[in-house]
Amino acid sequence: MTGIKVKVLSGRTLRQGVGKEAGKNSERYRTSVSICEMNSEDITSLSIKAGENVKVTSAHGSVVLKSVSSNQLTKPGMIFIPYGLYANQLFNETTGGSGMPTFKGEPAVVESAIEEPVKTLEELITEI
Amino acid sequence: MEIFQDVVCPVCGCLCDDIEVSVENNKIVKARNACAMGTTKFLNYNNDRIPSPMIKNNGVQKPVSLEECIEKTAEILVKAKYPLIYGLSLSSVESVKVAIELTEEVGGVLDNQTSVCHGPGVQGIHDIGESTGSLGEIRHRADLIIAWGANLQEAHPRHMERYSYTSKGRYRNGKEDRNLIVIDVRETLTAKAADKFIQIEQGKDFEFINALRTALRLEQIQKDKVAGVPVEEIEKLAEVLRSCEFGVIFFGQGVTQVNGKGRNIDGLFSLTRDLNSWTKFLIMPARGHFNVAGVNQVATWQTGFPYAIDLSRGYPWYNPGETTIIDIIRRGESDATLVVGSDPIAHFPPAISKRLINTPLISIDPAHSMTTMVSDVVIPSSFAGIEYEGLAYRMDGLCLPLKKLVKEPDNTMSDEKVLKMILAKVRELKKVN
Amino acid sequence: MQDILIKNGTVFDPINNIDGEIIDIAISKGKIVDKVDESNAEVIDASNKIVLPGGVDIHSHIAGPKVNMGRLLRPEDHYRNLKPKTSVKRAGVGTSCPSTFTTGYEYSEMGYTTVFEPANPPLKMLHVIDEFNDTPMIDKACYPLFGSNWHVMEYLHDNKEDELAAYIAWTLRSVKGYACKLVNPGGVEQWKWGGDVEGLDVAVGNFGVTPREIVKGMCKAVQRLNLPHSIHIHANNLGMPGNYETSIETLDSMREYAKENTNGKPNPIAHLTHVQFNTYGGTNWMNITSGAEHLAKYINNNDHVSIDLGQVVFSDTTTMTADGPFEHKLQTLTGNRWVNADIEAETGCGIVPIKYKKSNYIHAIMWVTGLEAALMIDDPWKVCMTTDHPNGGYFTTYPRVVTWLMSQKAREKYMEKVNKRAKSRTALESLDREYSFSDVVISTRAGTARLLGLNDKGHLGVGADADVAVYNIDLNKIDPAIQYWKVRKALRRADYTIKDGEIVVKDGEVVKSVPGRSYWVDSKVSTDLAKSVESEIKEKFKDYYTIQMSNYIVAEKNIINSSPITVQAEV
Secondary structure (H helix, E strand, C coil), rough: CCCCCEEEECCCCHHHHHHHHHHHHHHHHHHHHHHHHHHHHHHHCCCECCEEEEEEEECCCEEEEEEEEEECCCCEEEEEEECHHHHHHHCCCCCCCCCCCCEEEEEEEEEECCCCCCCCCCHHHHHH | CCEEEECCCEEEECCCCEEEEECCCCCCEEEECCCHHHHHHHHHHHHEEEECCCCEEHHHHHHHHHHHHHHHHHHHHCCCCEEEEEECCCCHHHHHHHHHHHHHHCEEEEEHHHHHHHHHHHHHHHHHHCCCCCCHHHHHHEEEEECCCCCHHHHCCCCCHHHCCCCCCCECHHHHCCCEEEEEEECCCHHHHHEEEEECCCHHHHHHHHHHHHHCCCCCCCCCCCCCCHHHHHHHHHHHHHHCCEEEEEEHHHHHHHCHHHHHHHHHHHHHHHCCCCEEEEEEEEECCCCCCCCCCCCHHHHCCCEEECCCCCCCCCCCCCCCCHHHHCCCCCEEEEEEEECCCHHHHHHHHHHHHHEEEEECCCCEEEEEEHHCEECCCEEECCCCCCEEECCCCEEEEEECCCCCCCCCCHHHHHHHHHHHHHHHHHHHH | CCCCEEEEEEEEEEHCCCEEEEEEEECCEEEECCCCCCCCEEEEEEECCCCEEEEECCCCCCHHHHHHHHHHHHHHHHHHEECCCCCCCCCCCCCCCCCHHHHHHHHHCCCEEEEEEEEEEEHHHHHHHHHCCCCCCCEEEEEEECCCCCCHHHHCCCHHHHHHHHHHHHHHHCCCCCEEEEECCCCHHCCCCCCCCCCCCCCCCHHCCCCCHHHHHHHHHHHHHHCCCCCEEEEECCCCCCCCHHHHHHHHHHHHHCCCCCCCCCCCEECCHHHHHHHHEEECCCCECCCCCHHHHHHHHHHCCCECCCCCCCCCCEECCCHHHHHHHHHHHHCCCCCCEEEEEEECCCCEEECCCCHHHHHHHHHHHHHHHHHHCHHHHEECCCCCCCCCHHHHHHHHHHHHHHHHHHHHHHHHHHHHHHHHHHHHHCCCCCCCCHHHHHHHHHHHHHHHHCCCCCCCCCCCCCCCEEECCCCCCCCCCCHHHHHHHHHHCEEEEEEEECCEECCCCCCCCCCCEEEEEEEEEEHHHHHHHHHHHHHHHHHHHHHHHHHHHCCHHHCCCEEEEEEECCC
């Protein structure tokens, strides 16, 4: 099965903002940052239903996330992952002399990963 | 029950100061006027505390006394050749001052979250300068508000109500007197609330800004579309910008964290400057953490530089891209890191986190985070603006006093006090050596 | 604290009529005293050296949001002065916008002990105080800005003089301000819509008052509040050709409020600051010239006025002012980087870096204008030496400015390098006046302290604060008019600076760091008036500001060495 090419955006969401204040160990935080917001056409083209897991792979890493259909992504080809450890698996360490990594616009491939579980934060940390 | 009025909210850069906090038996039971993020912090901040000072021993964090932690931290910092001190955007200004003094004493680098949020925006000030103002100016006068790569509705939930689109000022009576235009790659909640949404192609902010500057000068763009936007629409936008009475651009990480980075900001600052020959126009960043701007302020007046300050030569030095934390760690130059109230492990690319963990890592934090979980030394602290007082700077540079609302847990103290203890210990060790 | 005896120095203390006499100065517990026990005192041998009161700077932009924005705007400014940490000094950088620690050290190393910051928004005073706390070595205070303040303009519009006075008293007390600063009165409010006012009688758009009414009303209020310092004013049309007329008109509008002092002369009630920027003749940039002659004539005939110079020193510096419209004009003229920062309900700010070039006609005219003003105004008590740091030049160039005042030869030498057309179109060359050391002490210490109402500063009489500077200038060997460079060198690095009775600088280097005080003024108005005005302010506060009134107030606990000066108002 083939994936689709996308650009990954990461950013603040209100749920993530609330989740981090509720505590980094809280379920609220974990579920707020382990999602992949997608355009509904992209979800359809992966032959999955919203809520099923996807695997996102960039040149720098790979991460499994729960897909969410988002009406903020009005065009296919872009996915959005809230700031956090999950999103960061995909990003490059270089800053191009700016001090700032590129947290938005990283090319990646999204595939269906219905059988693969979303890792816990502990698991991700252990892998570091 | 004790009720505190005019409490400053220690969450985002809006620093709303109209919160009414009710405290019963040293517990916050209500936070009136706060947004969802603020309310959650006031009511839940105490849920996930670090129970005790800890030092990692054979890979496992074990409870120890505070004094042991301070001693260990001082030893690590004194021994290190090029230590990093990072964070402080959730600490009081007073804490930042001690952190700078400590960095000076150990000859390291002081950096903060600015590096990975609005660093390029700060660099834009070096390049172009900035036509800006206090948020009240926007509230009173702005009839045109542009949110550019800034999702105010989600990142700064009360921004519109207190300072911008829906706020009521002397000359503007709420949103009917204003025009909100969102320029973004996503149709964010802010875009959905706007009078107009202009969707540009991802990574093309710089060319869109330049096209707009061309259109602003009433010159012809030799193309049908720029950044996915038809030229007629760009010309229309230029006309809207030229003809407003008082305009403002709020920019967010949608322009600072994408390709182009500081170049995008140079473009936006230049655009704003150009606009002032037509009308009155300001620009300002929508800053995230409640005191990230405070760190830049204090660092600038004490060292001349806003962040990424290298004090290893004895005098302050600054070269973002070189003295910024990500770059130092990427080059493998730092040999110890002290993190104050920040979670770099959750927010840095994994290759950087890996190196961060491979050198001694110390965390001062009131609550658990990804970073405290992997630190060699963990020092619990209290919450600025809840358990200890101090000063903080709003996103527009306005200084406000944080309040102490409840007593801190017995085994914690402010970042300021923890850092002072470390500084004293460092000086003591340096004398012995 | 050990007693100090400064022996055999050549003392200049004009307030006590001491003009170069060799006398000993005794210091105990932070004050000048009659005598000390020499065997228990630290003795400083000041033979062949001059002994002056510590420098008192009436106008220098050293702290606050505007200065900090200047620091941020100009990382390249810092590279010229990199100061490593030492066992007594914190690290720092900067020339035109130095970091706070460096500012304190460099002032102290020049023998200055008091520096007043001349312009900040009341709303930002907590920030100013936060920087003062990090500015060691010197006593400080700040003049909050009132020239485009909404409350002020509304009270004036409604003819509520008592309420205006009470509002000013409340603001100074709340935000810990010292005096009232007016910058381009009314013009800054206009700038918030992109405009300006071009004269004293142009109404400020939405408020229906004119700059003249603001100037007069504020002056009257300040007089009734008995503030220690007069109105500190930066007039309309600053920086524009022909603006000396506006400046004189502004000063004249205040004359009626002057009160007589014990000598039967009017007290100074209007301090026209950085006159150099306010005193041009001509009608455009091509024919701009010095207007100092006109201004000096007015000031020589009117005793209600004092000035400071704002002298230009050819250098690469940073202009910064609350006069937003002026800085915007400067940006469009120069194309340089530009910061603008408007502040709700109160004021604005602009910053533009500038390089004053000797070859540039306009810059040369500016240089001449400041010096002409200093030399044409007869009474040194009316003239304070400043560069309006950093607007005309850095404060570290003061010794150079002083030598221009003291030596015609120094001026002539320098003029050889300056734009010839400027030289031929001005009178500077023909002026042969040379300041004496007493004149210099007046314009840098005694006069500034007196104009600020600091009775314990600016002199070395018994009971004065023991703020003293000793310089290695042997007047038996050096004639300041001839060997002016030796004077310049000596004034740059004091042999000793004594602050509050402690030796803080030795051989031009800081040897001890002390925090210095923060002064502010509490003018007591009648209780009923104070109460009613406070409730009026409270009512408007929510509408005018984006913060709560209680958070506007600067608490004394946030101030290191908070030093209130209490006066009784006449309202």
